[in-house]
Amino acid sequence: MEPRRTDTTDACMSSQILDRVSAGLTSGLAEARIANPVGTILVVDDIESNTRLLKRMLVRDGHRVIIAHDGQEALERLRTDHPDLVLMDVLMPTLGGFETCRLIKNDPATRLVPVVLVTALQQSHDRLLGLEVGADDFICKPVNEQELNARVRSLLRIKRYTDDLDTAESVILSLAMTIEARDATTDGHCQRLSRYAVDFGAALGLDANEIAALARGGFLHDLGKVGVPDAVLLKPARLTPEEFIVMQKHTVIGDRLCGEVRSLRRVRPIVRHHHERLDGTGYPDGLRGDAIPLLAQIMSVVDVFDALTTVRPYKAAMPPQAAYDELFREAERGWRRRDLVEAFVALEPGRQI
């Protein structure tokens, strides 16, 4: 996109913005998975009969069960099999349940996995200790099958939400909305982009994970602008070549900000490469042709379309048809795939709203 001129704006996080963040996250796809939560359960107990019993109960309720016989093996299984929930005996030789639970909850990679401690001990002292080490629930033996399955389902439901609403991810999304608030002319841009990109991806027959990445990418693509100084981002005139270089860094900065969040791994290529062009004249990496990730190419089409069809202080909104023509011209120039532009235009974006 061209560097743009803007007015400064009050960049406070309004409740309206927060509403938009949550609207962007609670997609219909997530709802379906949450309604009927079955998952992979890691059962940890040193007594074989106990693991068999719990497995029997859980499999009857539709879950997949993997087994570990002590804390050490449980930690290994967590790393390799990524279970959705851990059901663990308290008293085990070598590494016991409390200590294992503490280790699970101290590791950023596993701390969001719910841990249910199962015990034949009865003292409330043990419950307290369980809560102290971060256990999410506590079940006493003899285990009642209905109670077990109700609790497991309830925790799995919460796990589904936390998977989608990873703490770090929601912070990053809020940050993205702050960027939008900083720049008054882009009001609603992220939300529209997300919607266009999702429709576009669905029309192209992409799978659910790719479409989810596009939904998030709409909100996050310009995240890195948080690292662009106001003097450049909000400059009410054309950028100098030096300033444009600073502006271009938003792709790399955004990519790096997403880097630590596992759930954003599919979004990173969009953030980094949505300004690349097929002929290699784009940025930040000057990728050519198919080397540019498809999701980034999709985001690039919708990003430019939205910029063209919305009002800016220095220009009127272009009618959709004129924007379609401009996208086709960019395809002729060798910047983007003509078939992608055709597929996008076929959806008649901007006309139905």
Added chain:
Amino acid sequence: MADPVPSFDRWLHDVRNQLSIILGFSEILLQELEEADAKRPDLQEIHAAAERAMAALARAPRKEDEGSR
């Protein structure tokens, strides 16, 4: 490291653990058995005995805490 538990509690835990296994599997079998199955009364005896043993354990004379907690 294994979590330290006083010996009496440990003993209680181990017995409850074994009884839980008897209870759990007999409950599953009772659910899966046809209502009129001839084995049902025998299985109910096993289940009821395990429940009574569990109840007896709960009434077990408790030794004073052994200092570690």
